[in-house]
Amino acid sequence: MKYRTESEKHFLQYDRIDNPRICVVIPAYNEELSIQQVVDDHLRHKFVKHVIVIDNFSSDKTVELARQSGAKVITKTENRGMAHSIVLGLKEALNTDANVIALTEADGTHSAYDLDKMLPYLDHCDVVNGSRRVQILTEKGNLRESAVHIWGNYFFSKLLQLKYLNFIYLGIFNISDEGCMLRIFRRKVIEEIHDQLNFPDSDIPIGGIAEIVFLTTKCLDKDFRIIEVPVTYKKRIGESKVGSDKFLKNLEGGLNILWIILRY
Numbered sequence: 001m002k003y004r005t006e007s008e009k010h011f012l013q014y015d016r017i018d019n020p021r022i023c024v025v026i027p028a029y030n031e032e033l034s035i036q037q038v039v040d041d042h043l044r045h046k047f048v049k050h051v052i053v054i055d056n057f058s059s060d061k062t063v064e065l066a067r068q069s070g071a072k073v074i075t076k077t078e079n080r081g082m083a084h085s086i087v088l089g090l091k092e093a094l095n096t097d098a099n100v101i102a103l104t105e106a107d108g109t110h111s112a113y114d115l116d117k118m119l120p121y122l123d124h125c126d127v128v129n130g131s132r133r134v135q136i137l138t139e140k141g142n143l144r145e146s147a148v149h150i151w152g153n154y155f156f157s158k159l160l161q162l163k164y165l166n167f168i169y170l171g172i173f174n175i176s177d178e179g180c181m182l183r184i185f186r187r188k189v190i191e192e193i194h195d196q197l198n199f200p201d202s203d204i205p206i207g208g209i210a211e212i213v214f215l216t217t218k219c220l221d222k223d224f225r226i227i228e229v230p231v232t233y234k235k236r237i238g239e240s241k242v243g244s245d246k247f248l249k250n251l252e253g254g255l256n257i258l259w260i261i262l263r264y
């Protein structure tokens with residue numbers, strides 16, 4: 001376990017991004033019901049210059065609909081899991097001129113609108129994570145059968161916070177929803193960590209939602225500064241792909257995350 005008291009790099013700083021050029025990375029798997037709405041929503045945002053959809057060998061119309069909406073679509077010849085798409089998408093974003101890289105979901109739970117609340121915080125840090133843990137920002141009926149998803153995420157988030165604990169500020173970052181895919185990065189963050197997002201010395205990604213926890217630990221280990229802010233959380237369109245509405249799937253995801261926190 002890391003025990004970080006060296007917190008000199010984690011006090012107030014200002015480094016304004018005057019001309020944000022955002023590249024949005026969207027991993028997608030059989031999201032034909034939502035993908036167009038999600039791509040359109042982001043391409044309408046004034047600072048979004050690129051939208052990249054990484055399709056995980058969908059069997060529905062995700063690819064053609066995303067292309068119709070104007071996204072750049074990366075396809076695969078087999079399903080290689082969500083984590084593979086995340087890593088591929090972040091690397092692909094480096095081929096654009098974006099100075100901010102955003103990661104979001106294809107299922108319609110997140111909105112480009114929230115980028116406006118996240119961007120100002122990037123003046124003070126390198127990564128802004130979204131949090132879906134504010135009831136007032138949650139659409140009624142969302143996750144109503146899945147308290148275990150909410151509590152599990154909260155528990156593992158606090159465990160991760162504990163890993164970087166210092167006694168005065170309760171840790172160099174404060175987090176409540178580590179499983180939230182919506183997050184934005186300064187370009188330099190992805191430049192520095194993009195080749196370290198697989199298992200050490202391999203080309204295999206960590207897997208599932210644990211990948212984004214691993215991503216966070218990579219950022220923190222390099223002293224990148226992370227702030228978590230509340231974001232709106234709408235009901236997903238279509239079926240859950242990872243089964244976050246199922247107890248056993250949540251348990252499995254939680255154990256993976258626990259392993260990442262303890263191991264790396």
Ligand SMILES: Nc1nc2c(ncn2[C@@H]2O[C@H](COP(=O)(O)OP(=O)(O)OP(=O)(O)O)[C@@H](O)[C@H]2O)c(=O)[nH]1
Nearest residue numbers: 027028029056081082105106107240241242243244
């Ligand atoms: N399960 C799965 N999801 C994928 C894959 N590739 C991309 N995704 C996308 O990853 C996102 C996460 O899956 P969701 O079904 O939204 O998960 P969820 O049940 O809403 O739960 P959250 O993790 O809380 O969002 C979706 O937008 C999927 O389209 C894949 O290979 N498998």
Ligand SMILES: [Mg+2]
Nearest residue numbers: 105107109236
């Ligand atoms: Mg989702």
